[in-house]
């Protein structure tokens with residue numbers, strides 16, 4: 001919509017933007033085929049020459065996807081883009097804090113250090129806006145799209161499905177036949193059926209899940225049917241959706257015990273993480289941030305509550321455009337009258 005309104009747009013590692021019509025575009029898309037490398041995948045799904053230029057200038061900062069180097073690369077690209085391209089709308093996605101929380105825990109010193117780095121990055125962005133003379137005419141928004149919760153145990157539903165003959169693994173350790181499969185979203189998980197009309201399997205799984213739910217130590221907090229999950233915006237194709245208790249998360253592995261205690265070695269060897277997201281937004285202490293400042297924004301206004309889906313229409317209003325019929329609503333209280 002911003003582009004349609006004649007604005008210059010830029011997006012750096014902003015999620016779900018592959019092939020979008022954005023002027024200066026470095027999409028967040030990961031190579032998902034062994035014969036593709038990361039740079040090729042990004043180049044083909046974003047602005048080719050812009051990304052070549054950014055890689056040529058700042059590529060030496062990057063160490064693959066590892067942090068904080070990736071965010072430092074994104075920051076240098078952002079600062080350069082502000083100076084050289086002067087976009088009207090710029091979206092930048094930093095993942096340093098998210099990565100440190102996964103690897104070291106929600107309140108770890110590493111997560112705290114990432115917050116300090118984020119603060120310095122914001123400072124560099126403000127400096128770039130100031131030196132290009134556009135700071136007074138800029139609105140800055142810092143937002144998160146999720147929080148995280150610490151975990152100490154991993155739940156392996158696929159191990160249970162395998163044990164009950166609903167998932168078959170061949171001698172090479174690959175799934176070769178399945179009636180049901182658990183797809184993890186970390187804090188929650190979907191259970192899919194090979195055949196949606198296989199009511200026998202569906203009933204069998206439901207009674208297995210009910211039994212798990214009855215005992216706290218299994219880490220299951222809630223079971224929803226696919227229909228109930230769909231009503232809340234989740235995938236309607238799933239047979240069931242599960243919610244983990246605090247301290248637990250879902251893992252897709254089928255090996256070993258049903259519940260695994262997560263050790264430091266597990267995290268170092270990248271088997272498990274210390275914190276995750278993907279939980280129900282109703283979990284306690286699980287909110288994220290939305291901070292707005294600058295042109296058009298009322299000072300010291302607190303937003304009592306809002307939804308992630310409100311971000312789009314609110315940002316659109318700031319730009320003087322409209323996204324049409326969206327799920328979210330404009331958060332009007334932040335605007336200067």
Ligand SMILES: [Zn+2]
Nearest residue numbers: 098099102277
């Ligand atoms: Zn994450």
